[in-house]
Amino acid sequence: xxxxxxxxxxxxxxxxxxxxxxxxxxxxxxxxxxxxxxxxxxxxxxxxxxxxxxxxxxxxxxxxxxxxxxxxxxxxxxxxxxxxxxxxxxxxxxxxxxxxxxxxxxxxxxxxxxxxxxxxxxxxxxxxxxxxxxxxxxxxxxxxxxxxxxxxxxxxxxxxxxxxxxxxxxxxxxxxxxxxxxxxxxxxxxxxxxxxxxxxxxxxxxxxxxxxxxxxxxxxxxxxxxxxxxxxxxxxxxxxxxxxxxxxxxxxxxxxxxxxxxxxxxxxxxxxxxxxxxxxxxxxxxxxxxxxxxxxxxxxxxxxxxxxxxxxxxxxxxxxxxxxxxxxxxxxxxxxxxxxxxxxx
Amino acid sequence: xxxxxxxxxxxxxxxxxxxxxxxxxxxxxxxxxxxxxxxxxxxxxxxxxxxxxxxxxxxxxxxxxxxxxxxxxxxxxxxxxxxxxxxxxxxxxxxxxxxxxxxxxxxxxxxxxxxxxxxxxxxxxxxxxxxxxxxxxxxxxxxxxxxxxxxxxxxxxxxxxxxxxxxxxxxxxxxxxxxxxxxxxxxxxxxxxxxxxxxxxxxxxxxxxxxxxxxxxxxxxxxxxxxxxxxxxxxxxxxxxxxxxxxxxxxxxxxxxxxxxxxxxxxxxxxxxxxxxxxxxxxxxxxxxxxxxxxxxxxxxxxxxxxxxxxxxxxxxxxxxxxxxxxxxxxxxxxxxxxxxxxxxxxxxxxxxxxxxxxxxxxxxxxxxxxxxxxxxxxxxxxxxxxxxxxxxxxxxxxxxxxxxxxxxxxxxxxxxxxxxxxxxxxxxxxxxxxxxxxxxxxxxxxxxxxxxxxxxxxxxxxxxxxxxxxxxxxxxxxxxxxxxxxxxxxxxxxxxxxxxxxxxxxxxxxxxxxxxxxxxxxxxxxxxxxxxxxxxxxxxxxxxxxxxxxxxxxxxxxxxxxxxxxxxxxxxxxxxxxxxxxxxxxxxxxxxxxxxxxxxxxxxxxxxxxxxxxx
Numbered sequence: 001x002x003x004x005x006x007x008x009x010x011x012x013x014x015x016x017x018x019x020x021x022x023x024x025x026x027x028x029x030x031x032x033x034x035x036x037x038x039x040x041x042x043x044x045x046x047x048x049x050x051x052x053x054x055x056x057x058x059x060x061x062x063x064x065x066x067x068x069x070x071x072x073x074x075x076x077x078x079x080x081x082x083x084x085x086x087x088x089x090x091x092x093x094x095x096x097x098x099x100x101x102x103x104x105x106x107x108x109x110x111x112x113x114x115x116x117x118x119x120x121x122x123x124x125x126x127x128x129x130x131x132x133x134x135x136x137x138x139x140x141x142x143x144x145x146x147x148x149x150x151x152x153x154x155x156x157x158x159x160x161x162x163x164x165x166x167x168x169x170x171x172x173x174x175x176x177x178x179x180x181x182x183x184x185x186x187x188x189x190x191x192x193x194x195x196x197x198x199x200x201x202x203x204x205x206x207x208x209x210x211x212x213x214x215x216x217x218x219x220x221x222x223x224x225x226x227x228x229x230x231x232x233x234x235x236x237x238x239x240x241x242x243x244x245x246x247x248x249x250x251x252x253x254x255x256x257x258x259x260x261x262x263x264x265x266x267x268x269x270x271x272x273x274x275x276x277x278x279x280x281x282x283x284x285x286x287x288x289x290x291x292x293x294x295x296x297x298x299x300x301x302x303x304x305x306x307x308x309x310x311x312x313x314x315x316x317x318x319x320x321x322x323x324x325x326x327x328x329x330x331x332x333x334x335x336x337x338x339x340x341x342x343x344x345x
Numbered sequence: 346x347x348x349x350x351x352x353x354x355x356x357x358x359x360x361x362x363x364x365x366x367x368x369x370x371x372x373x374x375x376x377x378x379x380x381x382x383x384x385x386x387x388x389x390x391x392x393x394x395x396x397x398x399x400x401x402x403x404x405x406x407x408x409x410x411x412x413x414x415x416x417x418x419x420x421x422x423x424x425x426x427x428x429x430x431x432x433x434x435x436x437x438x439x440x441x442x443x444x445x446x447x448x449x450x451x452x453x454x455x456x457x458x459x460x461x462x463x464x465x466x467x468x469x470x471x472x473x474x475x476x477x478x479x480x481x482x483x484x485x486x487x488x489x490x491x492x493x494x495x496x497x498x499x500x501x502x503x504x505x506x507x508x509x510x511x512x513x514x515x516x517x518x519x520x521x522x523x524x525x526x527x528x529x530x531x532x533x534x535x536x537x538x539x540x541x542x543x544x545x546x547x548x549x550x551x552x553x554x555x556x557x558x559x560x561x562x563x564x565x566x567x568x569x570x571x572x573x574x575x576x577x578x579x580x581x582x583x584x585x586x587x588x589x590x591x592x593x594x595x596x597x598x599x600x601x602x603x604x605x606x607x608x609x610x611x612x613x614x615x616x617x618x619x620x621x622x623x624x625x626x627x628x629x630x631x632x633x634x635x636x637x638x639x640x641x642x643x644x645x646x647x648x649x650x651x652x653x654x655x656x657x658x659x660x661x662x663x664x665x666x667x668x669x670x671x672x673x674x675x676x677x678x679x680x681x682x683x684x685x686x687x688x689x690x691x692x693x694x695x696x697x698x699x700x701x702x703x704x705x706x707x708x709x710x711x712x713x714x715x716x717x718x719x720x721x722x723x724x725x726x727x728x729x730x731x732x733x734x735x736x737x738x739x740x741x742x743x744x745x746x747x748x749x750x751x752x753x754x755x756x757x758x759x760x761x762x763x764x765x766x767x768x769x770x771x772x773x774x775x776x777x778x779x780x781x782x783x784x785x786x787x788x789x790x791x792x793x794x795x796x797x798x799x800x801x802x803x804x805x806x807x808x809x810x811x812x813x814x815x816x817x818x819x820x821x822x823x824x825x826x827x828x829x830x831x832x833x834x835x836x837x838x839x840x841x842x843x844x845x846x847x848x849x850x851x852x853x854x855x856x857x858x859x860x861x862x863x864x865x866x867x868x869x870x871x872x873x874x875x876x877x878x879x880x881x882x883x884x885x886x887x888x889x890x891x892x893x894x895x896x897x898x899x900x901x902x903x904x905x906x907x908x909x910x911x912x913x914x915x916x917x918x919x920x921x922x923x924x925x926x927x928x929x930x931x932x933x934x935x936x937x938x939x940x941x942x943x944x945x946x947x948x949x950x951x952x953x954x955x956x957x958x959x960x961x
Contacts, residue, residue: 022812024824053807058651061815068812069825074804076654077814078647079677085639085647090804092635092648093610093655097804115647118640314635321630328632330603334596334733335767336586338533340388344582 015049017042022072028063033184033210037131038070040187041100044194045073055098056090058083060107063138064131064210067102081112084119087126088310095311098198101128105146106136109165113145121174123202125309129194130167130207131184135216153215168288168302171205172281178204179284179303183224184211189235189299196301202309223297232292236300241271244296252295259286261295276304355564356571357528362421363575364429365523368446369438370407371400371414374516379416380762381520381534387587387764388533390577391420394873395589395762396428396946401617401700408462408470413445422576426728426873428761430948434526436519438462438493440471447483455487457522459515461494489568493518500558501551510548514555521559528574531556581766588765590729590758590870591618594688595625597736599632602658604737605744605776610657612637612648617700618756619662619690642670646687650674653683654813656780656803658740662688665707666697668751669714675749676715679839681813682790682799684743686736691755691869693944702944703756705869706920711751712898712927718836720843722750723898727872729758730765735895741776745849746842747798753897755919757946758870783808789823797842799823847899853907857883857890863960864911866936868894868924874947875917881953887960894924905932915939915959917952 020042028034045055055073059065061080068075074097078086083101091099101119108116108130119126135153136142142155146167150159171179178200182193190208197204209220223232234244234252242252243264251264251271264271275283284302291297308316365382367375376397386393398415405412419429431451437443439462450456463476477483478490497518501511517538524531535553542549563569588596602609611634613623627636635657639645646661653659663671668689678685691707693699711723722742726735732754739750781787781800789811790799802809811823819826820834855864857879867875872893879891892907894900901907908914908928916925917939925938939955941947 051807052810053805056654056804059814068814071812073810075810075812075814076651076681077812077816078650079673079815082643082647082674085644086651086654088639088644089610089612089637089648089651089653089659090655091651092637093608093652093657093659094804097655114640115644118644318630318633318635325631328599328629330600330632331770333599333629333632334770335584336588336592338384338388339584339586339767340390341584342390342580342582 015046015052017046019052020045020072022070024069026070027066029214031213032063033133033212034064034067034131036184036187037129037190037208037210038067040190041129041194042071044191044198047191048195048198050098050198054096055100057100057102058087058090059102060112061138062104062107062136063212064102064104065107081107081110082115083107084112084115084126084128088119088122088124091124091126091311092314095125095315099126101126103128103130105130105132105134105144105167109145109167109170117170117174120171120176120203120205122310123177123307125202125311127197127204128206130205131210132167132207133210133212133216134219135212137212137215141215166288167205167207169285172285172288172303175281176205176303177202177305177307178301179288180205180301181207181209181299183209183220183299185224186299193301196304200304201312202307223292232296234290234296234298236274236276236287236298236302238274238276238301241268241273243268243271254286257286259290259295276301278303279305355569357574358571359574359576361423361575362419362425362429363434363527363573364417364419364432365434365436366415366417366432366446366449367436367519368413368415368442369516370441371402371412372404372407373414373438374513375414375438376416378516378520379418381537382523382529383418383762384537384587385524385529385533386418386420387585389529391422391575392425392578392580392764393418393420394425394428396757397760399701406470408439408441408467410441410445410471413442415442415446420575422578424578424580426877427946427949430950434523436523438515438519440467440473440477443477444471444473450486453485453487455489456483457489457491457519459493459519460490461492491522491562496558496562497555500554504547504551504554506547506551511551514551517552517555518559518562521556522563524556525560525563526569526572528572531560580764583766585764585766587762588730588733589760589762590726590732590754591621591690591760592625593729593732593765594726594736594752594754594759595622597733598658598660598686598740599626599629599634600733600773601737601740601776602634603632604773605658605740605778607656607658607778609634610637610649610652610659611635611662612639612645612652612659613662614639614642614645614667616642616664616667618692618759619664619667619688621759622662622688622690642667643674646671646674646678649685650678650681650683653678653685654681654804656801658744659685660688661685662690664690664692664700665694665710668707668710672715675721676717676719677815678749679715679719679721680815680817682747682839683749684747684801686739686743686750686752688752688754690759691753693942699944701756703870703946704919704942704944705755705871706923706942707753708868708897708920708923709926711753718840720840720898721748722746722843722846723753724750724896725753725869725894726758727869727893727895729761729763731895732758733768737773737776742846744776744778744801745798746796746846747801748842753869755870761870780806781809782806787811788821789813790818791821792838797838797845844899847902850896850899850901853892853894853901853904855890855892855907858888859890860910861888861890862911863889863913863915863956864908865889865891865956866894866908866914866916866924866928867891867918868897871917871919871947874949874952877949878952878956881949882956887957889956889960897924900931908932908934908936913937913959915956917947917955919946
């Protein structure tokens with residue numbers, strides 16, 4: 001009784017970031033980008049006042065996948081690459097929960113690539129945060145599927161031969177209904193993106209550029225560092241022309257089906273306007289292809305469209321079945337379509 | 346159709362039992378007519394057992410040997426447990442069907458062939474140098490050669506159907522003929538045809554006509570002089586239905602979910618011979634059954650673990666190669682101590698092996714096919730109908746002990762059918778489930794002192810927020826722990842939890858003498874053959890008992906003591922000796938094996954002979 005009363009009291013009080021912190025010591029390397037992400041996720045959940053008991057964080061294996069242990073919500077640290085499968089099953093069983101997957105470039109795109117694809121294409125209502133540091137951290141420094149070609153690591157002393165995969169191109173290729181990118185050094189932007197992801201109904205895929213101080217330090221420095229960021233990043237805003245640069249003097253327009261960078265001279269009318277709600281993911285795809293140094297790297301929401309989620313449709317099918325035939329009659333199911341009676345002799 | 350008319354011109358003989366095999370191209374509809382014959386036998390009141398045998402290819406080249414599909418049924422006036430060793434009647438719709446099945450027939454078997462299919466082309470495809478219907482290859486058999494295509498086509502002369510459509514009805518003509526031959530009523534099949542082809546009345550009419558034409562042909566043809574009657578079997582009074590193993594499995598799990606007051610979740614990836622479980626469960630949305638066709642085997646079990654965490658009664662289903670793919674995730678289910686059931690419908694292995702054939706070769710994989718010390722429950726149904734009860738038992742163990750359970754069915758049980766007494770719902774005990782409510786200082790690995798189960802705390806419950814996962818956890822608190830003493834404690838705890846259930850399952854009780862010369866120990870789908878063989882031997886005065894294990898991990902608590910009461914222990918299995926290895930290791934008993942790995946079930950004859958030899 002007293003327990004329930006205390007909890008009831010807790011429920012009415014406003015949730016703060018502290019409420020989402022578990023008692024476990026955080027064990028990432030000092031300076032790891034994951035700290036900033038953890039803090040921002042906790043702060044954002046508090047901001048949105050999502051009850052802790054309704055939140056589940058599910059992860060696979062890798063540095064990022066320790067995340068659930070540090071959240072005082074429900075959590076599941078599963079096996080390598082499989083977090084989206086657990087999340088899908090849980091969402092099917094419990095559409096009422098707010099389910100988040102935390103994964104990395106190795107976990108999500110290498111060993112778990114298949115699951116990521118299928119979870120996103122089904123539009124299961126889960127939020128997938130992919131911490132992209134372009135390296136294998138937990139196994140101590142091998143190249144990852146997002147590492148640039150030619151990367152010298154312990155497993156590729158002569159340089160890697162693989163062409164990298166772009167997480168956002170992949171997500172858009174399977175028509176993910178919400179696709180965004182943010183970075184661990186811009187907490188405000190990250191909070192905005194997380195909130196948008198949380199509010200989206202359906203699969204939300206967020207790539208977070210995350211710095212690995214030990215094995216790939218400075219991977220995104222040339223893009224996101226304060227001194228170059230305005231020139232090298234494009235901040236997407238729905239309905240606004242694509243402008244960037246220290247003096248807001250450059251922009252993106254389309255030449256045929258190819259984007260190009262032009263000088264605006266204060267004139268933005270000819271620039272491409274960002275439309276995250278476009279039914280076709282074409283524009284978002286062009287944006288996802290843009291890389292430094294030819295282009296600024298886009299951040300923000302690439303795509304956010306409304307389409308029924310897998311779990312919604314499943315519940316609707318179930319309701320239709322029940323309304324059409326009534327709740328299942330177990331005795332009838334067991335006796336089947338045809339029976340015969342053997343009478344006592 | 347009355348017997349009186351028939352008996353005027355033909356001789357009627359009463360038989361104890363008969364085994365019929367319907368065989369033809371995989372597109373000839375042999376599984377269908379076999380199924381219909383079975384339903385008729387069921388409604389008529391015979392005991393029966395069936396064995397479908399179909400190729401792995403959906404449509405192998407028409408007329409070829411690999412394309413032959415067969416369906417065997419044994420039906421009887423007395424208790425039987427197998428589909429019969431050697432068919433007494435073969436219906437062969439083409440030369441390939443004759444060739445493939447000839448070697449299996451009993452000595453003076455009756456062969457009904459469709460002579461229209463014995464064309465030079467088909468003979469060549471079947472590898473016949475000359476027409477076997479003409480030489481003396483079939484000497485000793487009672488051969489009935491009828492132009493079934495032509496007879497069917499004649500019967501449908503007045504219809505508007507194309508030649509191809511008419512030819513498609515020939516399986517019903519053949520079925521009608523066999524119905525006449527065994528004095529069966531047509532009603533149940535006619536009713537089925539009408540409802541099946543509701544939207545195609547012309548086809549329904551044609552199939553009905555073909556069926557009746559076959560029946561009347563039997564009655565009027567001069568060639569066949571006698572027909573047979575197999576009276577109703579004397580079985581325990583009650584309401585019966587026909588049931589196949591996969592059907593019973595699916596219905597059993599739906600029932601278990603209702604008994605536990607739970608939503609049923611089934612995550613699966615299509616694989617032969619387990620897919621029918623998915624098909625059956627997918628129909629039952631109005632029971633709150635949620636099926637999820639995953640992108641692969643790993644995703645299927647991953648989704649199942651997720652659903653179990655969320656509080657569903659969660660299942661996954663597969664066959665051998667899929668079990669291999671699921672092994673890492675099974676380990677996760679073991680260490681997170683979540684309740685779930687994995688249905689493994691075994692087939693011939695290794696690798697892709699024999700997808701449509703039966704085998705019992707996944708027992709050791711079920712026991713040991715994971716990294717680390719990783720015990721879980723293993724149960725195995727003994728008959729198609731028993732799949733229903735063992736499904737419920739699997740759920741009871743999973744929930745009570747918070748642990749995964751492997752349910753070992755096999756291709757023979759899955760597709761084989763038998764008459765099954767329909768249980769009364771009120772006779773099935775509820776499955777108690779407990780979820781802790783809101784509390785402070787919740788400990789996710791604080792155990793029930795009796796069962797050692799940890800609490801099943803559901804997301805959405807305030808105050809119970811906790812984290813589980815694949816890293817070793819500290820007992821009681823559930824925090825990540827690399828402590829060596831704790832690891833040893835947890836390894837032993839997980840093992841003790843499973844082992845402790847030995848006192849919560851039925852004791853081993855052999856059929857036959859309580860002690861004596863020999864104990865025959867089996868498990869799974871070999872039950873029928875083992876029972877029939879051991880009953881036969883006891884009938885000859887031999888001291889042979891039969892013990893069939895339905896719980897394999899843990900074994901029944903008294904198993905070691907039971908094994909020691911017999912001079913010899915023999916373990917017949919459709920593998921190279923897996924249960925035998927376990928019994929020898931566990932109980933230091935000098936068990937010997939009778940092993941067959943041909944993708945086929947045991948025949949009663951071969952088994953009886955092998956047991957006799959072992960008796961010495």
